[in-house]
Amino acid sequence: MSAGQSNSTRRPDGAALVIAVILAAISIIIFWQTSQMRVPPIQQRVGPTVFPYIVASGLGLLALGTLVSALRNGFPARSKDDYAPIAWIVGGLVAQILLLSTAGFSVATGVLFALTAKGFGRGPLWQTIPIGIVFSFIVWFIFARGLQLSLPQGPVERFIVTGSF
């Protein structure tokens, strides 16, 4: 079959082409990084570079395979995904990461909780954030106090547990 002919109405799968490029890029990065390693001569044949080269070669071949599959429309049909919920949830995770060290586990995770619920269409945030903070505090109390898990504290945890900020 010749890939360039236009009597087929289906065009190459663009997203799959991007995947092929990414796989090729990872392969090249592993090759490049591994070639930069200084390996004593005695380890040249059986040293720490052997396996990375194998993996990089495999990824290179898979990139080619993905390319062929993309040109032949070999990927399964995709659902029409809505990106707004993803933005809410990823936003929640980013907010948690940024808030954690200053606001503590309950507040940061409460925000994550509320933004995730928002991603699934449940709001409004002024209601769900307090719910999330209360829920996260209960979870924090069980795991940090009861099971001695080390979880970041903030003003809220300190105030409720010790009575002072």
Added chain:
Amino acid sequence: MNTFELLGQGLIAALQVQNLLYALIGVTLGTAVGVLPGIGPALTVALLLPVTYNLDPAGSLIMFAGIYYGGMYGGSTTSILLNTPGESASIVTALEGNKMARQGRGGPALATAAIGSFIAGLIATLGLAFVAPFVVKFALSFGPADYFALMVLAFITVSAAFGDSPLRGLTALFIGLGLGIIGIDQQTGQTRLAFGILDLLDGIEVTTLAVALFAIGETLKTAADREQVEASVMAVKGSVWMTLDDWKRSWGSWLRGTFIGFPIGAMPAGGADIASFLSYSAEKSFAKKPEEFGHGAIEGVAGPEAANNASAAGTLVPLLTLGLPTTATAAIMLAGFQQFGLQPGPLLFANNSSLVWALIASLLVANFMLLVLNLPLIGLWVKLLTIPKPWLYAGILTFATLGTLGANGAMSMGFGSMRISFELVLLLVFGVLGYLLRRFGYPIAPVVVGLILGPMAEQQLRRALSISQGDPAVLFHSPISLVLYAVAIIAVVLPIIMRMRGKGAVLGQLASDED
């Protein structure tokens, strides 16, 4: 000592109050996560690893195994009542089970699933007890080249043999292998692919990857997919009890399912989803009334449910005797063993014999607990299905980040005075990766198995090569390794033949998502 004595001693240990308690927690949690769509046993064990860090190793491992077994029981409930499998091994159950529920026969469907799971779990756990010592004896003669061949076989069966595309399966596997390279090389102390980031020197944590791919990836996919309709829960109407006719039609299916599932789990031939699919086809060809299939045939529930439990027990054979995980849950359990400084493999049976046998014996105990949890208390589990999605997934993400912070919560990165947790950043990155893998039809399990098994395979490969002073021919010298490579080739070719015989569509549904 023979197997009976060892198992007897294991039972005495398993019946201690503390271990009974761990088993009970495990099976209860396992059933709950099996019932809930979106979370499975692999994720649950990964989340619990940091919590169990300070607990008793035997108890924790008993709990993990209970979660694994419980997940297999719980998944059937969701399949039958919701038509959305709670975990991937129950996809086939949904075919007939949901039809039965629609005809008002949900009760008998749940009953045959639970009793079938019980019988299969019982037989397969005994199978595990009796097969394991033989495999251990055999495995002691394995050299590095044989181990490497075994791991290649596991890689192939996990990634390429089943699922709808060997290309995407292998790609997922190699992503895992690539992640496994990151960090300090265990043998020479050289840094690889760390890009100057200190947090990467220890490598990627299996638990972080698993939690991200399963919890965050699944949450993003579910939230984004507009076509995921809110399925309605079927009420359990009519009698829960099976009629005499149901019993007559079920028992053969249970036994067939067991004898299909156990070897598939034990042989590293793939996960429970494959076993349940094969059992379904077997039941279809054995059935006296094949025309009922597709309209609620009880055999189509009994067989696959027995098969997926039997294969869960079977999976423990290579995990315990060879240190070889063949499913995502087994991979996380291996990480659990390693957390306690234990390395599954033939030596585990010699050095930690009492722990291993207590674990195997408590699986028998767990099985009885599960029968009680799943038959009389079924109404309780059905209630879990009514948790609204926004709260369910918000809760899942809360626990996902909690587990990750608990395992490695150092605020090691930051700009200026703001400190952030590198592990949570990784969780986010891999979570997005998990979403993309799902979106483009890549299986998840090979990534996790690749990450944990890759460094082990590398170690064996380098051992073999240094014995032969770099000559790769050593890999093909022993008859054991040749047989293993041959099986690996069959594992790739056989599904292609099945696909050509027109079974590709069903095979495609078996892309191992989770267990």
